[in-house]
Amino acid sequence: MNKYHDVANKINLFIQENNLTRGSKLPTLTELANTYEVSKNTIIKALEVLETNGVIYQVRGSGTYVRGRHRKGFVNLTDVQGFHSIFREFNLSSKVIELKEIEAPSNVAEILEFTDQEKVYYIKRVRYIESRPFCVEESYYLKTIVPYLNEEIASQSIFNYLTEDLKINIRFSDLFMRIGKLNQEEAGYLELETHDPSLNIESIYYLSNGRPFNYSLIKYHHEEAQFFVQGNNF
């Protein structure tokens, strides 16, 4: 990790731990440089990272302010993080419906951009927050990138397994959202009625070399789907 990324994380932690709310003013560049024992230049870069990530905003000639405007229970879609990290304070669990190694179906092969036959892990699971079902997820992982997966891993945080155990560096993601209707099976998992609406998110995750390695289609319970997006005019 770069030194300024490290400092950015520390400042972010400082904001969280002190529950600094929107509009709170951060110390000056000089004060921050003294506190974290780094150069002003490192602080400038760290603040750029935090601004890009929607944590702070800088006003010329005035200072640096906390941007965060969070609503409890709303998930930030611009964060590339697993749900376990986002829902730190909640009790999350997953029930694995199916887990198998298959040849990638053609639509998945196209999305994951390969032309030869490639093996993928297919996983279908229902995810629960505080024992309430909140989504049904179907996910495909390229086996050349994720060589091993089992039910135990899939019933916990696949994201943690990828990043911490397999040391996979997830660089960015593309999400496509629309409203759908649940079929009978999905409605059963989510304890809803057939044809009830769902918020459907297709997501594609990419490695640091730009290669897509995971495609998922997640259908969210209409009452549990609460998402937050930060827009920026850079």
Next chain:
Amino acid sequence: MNKYHDVANKINLFIQENNLTRGSKLPTLTELANTYEVSKNTIIKALEVLETNGVIYQVRGSGTYVRGRHRKGFVNLTDVQGFHSIFREFNLSSKVIELKEIEAPSNVAEILEFTDQEKVYYIKRVRYIESRPFCVEESYYLKTIVPYLNEEIASQSIFNYLTEDLKINIRFSDLFMRIGKLNQEEAGYLELETHDPSLNIESIYYLSNGRPFNYSLIKYHHEEAQFFVQGNNF
């Protein structure tokens, strides 16, 4: 505009005009510096802006690649832009249902962060894409920032009016999404049935000094709501 923002716009235009698709490699730093007659340092900064905006990604030791993975009709929520800009190629129109100057209701005052009585413009409109109704929008604009609005402006692009005529510099936005149910009036506007699902987006727009000046609640027709979000792991 900074020189590197200007170059970033030019490179972005180059990508669009040449229909460069995902994974296309851009010229080297040196070649770009020669093409745009600027220093390599300016190109480095321009590429950073484009990377932050999800236009490109850079792979260490390899080069710069086009990231864009767009699906026709999906609107990028991370862009702070008006619909008229996003739907450039479509015929957009709006019908103004109501436009009035009022004291801000208390929930709006709280969201726009003021304690004294302040006047706002309240606008309710139905928006159409190629004559199909795609959303019902209720919007509040702080009168101290937007001193004048009329039905003619509101029936066209309010965003263009704010940025081009009033020269308002919109810095960032917060969006909160969830699924809702249409009431009878809204269903009528959207040519749907009462209680049909809608995708509801609450949005707050901020000035460059961090001040929120606009709050909107938009209810999208469930078949027209197609959104795209780019996630980044900076």
